Amino acid sequence: MRHKLATPILALAGLLMAGTAAAQETGQQLVNPMVVLLKATADTSQSSFWFYWLIWLCGLAIMVIFVERLISVNFKSNIDSAKFSADIFKLIKSGEVGKAYKLAESMSEKALAYIYARALKEAAEREVVDYRNIQNAVDEAALEIIPRLEKRTGWLQTLSNVATLLGLMGTIYGLIQAFTALENADAASKGALLAKAIGTAMLTTLHGLVVAVPGTLAFAFINNKTKSILNDVDEYSVKLIHLITGSK
Numbered sequence: 480m481r482h483k484l485a486t487p488i489l490a491l492a493g494l495l496m497a498g499t500a501a502a503q504e505t506g507q508q509l510v511n512p513m514v515v516l517l518k519a520t521a522d523t524s525q526s527s528f529w530f531y532w533l534i535w536l537c538g539l540a541i542m543v544i545f546v547e548r549l550i551s552v553n554f555k556s557n558i559d560s561a562k563f564s565a566d567i568f569k570l571i572k573s574g575e576v577g578k579a580y581k582l583a584e585s586m587s588e589k590a591l592a593y594i595y596a597r598a599l600k601e602a603a604e605r606e607v608v609d610y611r612n613i614q615n616a617v618d619e620a621a622l623e624i625i626p627r628l629e630k631r632t633g634w635l636q637t638l639s640n641v642a643t644l645l646g647l648m649g650t651i652y653g654l655i656q657a658f659t660a661l662e663n664a665d666a667a668s669k670g671a672l673l674a675k676a677i678g679t680a681m682l683t684t685l686h687g688l689v690v691a692v693p694g695t696l697a698f699a700f701i702n703n704k705t706k707s708i709l710n711d712v713d714e715y716s717v718k719l720i721h722l723i724t725g726s727k
Contacts, residue, residue: 530649530683537642538690544631544638545697552628552704558589560711564718567595571722576603590628590708594620594716602723610724617716624712628705635701639694646687653680 563586570579580599586592597620598613605612657676 530645530652531686534642534645534649534683534686534690537638537645538694541635541638541642541690541694541697544634545694545701548632548635548701551630552632552701552708555588556590556624556628557704557708558586558591560591560715563589563591564715567599567719568722571599571719576723590624591712591715593624594712595719596620598716598719598723610720613720613723617720621712621716625709628708632698632701632705635694635698639691639698642687642690642694644687646684646691649683649686650680653683 567579567583570576570582576599580596580603583592583595583599587596594617597616601612601616653676657673657680
């Protein structure tokens, strides 16, 4: 599997290195695309100027949401489910449900620990533990946890799509402006004017893609991490319920 992935990556790297070497041999200057984008954004005389800024605003919003979700999901809510569950299950098996509850309650900021705390509190407060009561406590806790984990994640994908569409809209707008200007241009300058206008219009699409691609990757990362946490919640909650109801 690694060999299959490494082959196209190495081939792409080889093509890039060959292109760089060829450009250096012919004396061509390699242009940093980010420098081109920033210069275009700073040039207020371009017809697509406002589209550039709208796209960068989408990028800023994506960055802020990603950082907030990364802290909330990956650091605050995530936990080593196997190790934590092993510690809780050990206490339950030894009959120390109260201690298990206190341990889970002390880490209730974590998604799995919060659900454990709710279930163990229900078990600790009852002399006779009923399967339905524990199941209801777990379900209620899960309904509180899931929205907290998924909150604002969808905006990463939405803003990435909006950035792409703004780039396309700006390109179309720029082309319309270019062809309109060509009507009043003389024949000698039409070619140069058209080339410049098309280049400016294409920059809008590039702006959109530069924002949309990282935004899509950010959404995929947070979404996969959220699903991983929820999968652990589903798996270990069932084990907890069976252990609690079988221990009394």
